[in-house]
Amino acid sequence: MSAAAVAPAGAERECQKCGRLLDEVGRCWVCAPAAPAVPLNLSMTNVQDATCECIRATDALAHCAQTEAEARSTLDLAEAEALILGVDGRNEAERKAALRLRLRDEYASLDAATAAVRQARRDLDVARLWIDGLRYQLRLLEVHRAPRIGGE
Ligand SMILES: [Zn+2]
Incomplete structure (x- = not known):
């Protein structure tokens, strides 16, 4: 990073x-x-690498989404706890600000988890595009090699 x-x-x-x-x-x-450089030439190794990357990225996204859900839950609980204990402030705006400051660590964790989800989603998009690029090349090869109906 x-x-x-x-x-x-x-x-x-x-x-x-x-x-x-x-x-x-x-x-x-x-x-x-x-854009990340991915090898686009059609080969067995690249098809395998692209597939492995797609699987890894899918797994990573699920993991990041889980972490984000946990961070959101932790923030919700901390907020509920703080509200029950009471938040000082002369008015609504001050109480809101005090609560935001008190929960700054929880908000920071949630922000980091949300950023990780965005990154993981992007990695998965790239992996899928990589596979698509290889798949279209394979399709083109098939089209060029297939015998044409009615002859040349
Ligand atoms: Zn720069």
Whole structure:
């Protein structure tokens, strides 16, 4: 993970290298490569690698989603506990702010888990596109090799 990807939650997310705003998955559109390089030439190894990556990414996304659900549940419980114990403040806005500050760690955990889910979803999208790219090549080969009805 790059240094730019671990900016504190809630802070302005900027690239550590060039200062540009980072995208929703914490990447700089200039410094980070636009698309991960995946080998697209049709071979048994690449088909196997793409399939393995798709399985890994599916599993990782499920794991990240579980972590996010747990972080949300922890935040909900901590909020309920804080509300029952009472939150100081002269008005609604102050009490809301005090609650937000008291639960900052829980919010940070949830933000990190949500970012991990976005990243995992993107990885899975890339893996699926990789498989699609290989599949279309295979289809093209089949079309070119198939005997044409009615002859040439
Ligand atoms: Zn940058």
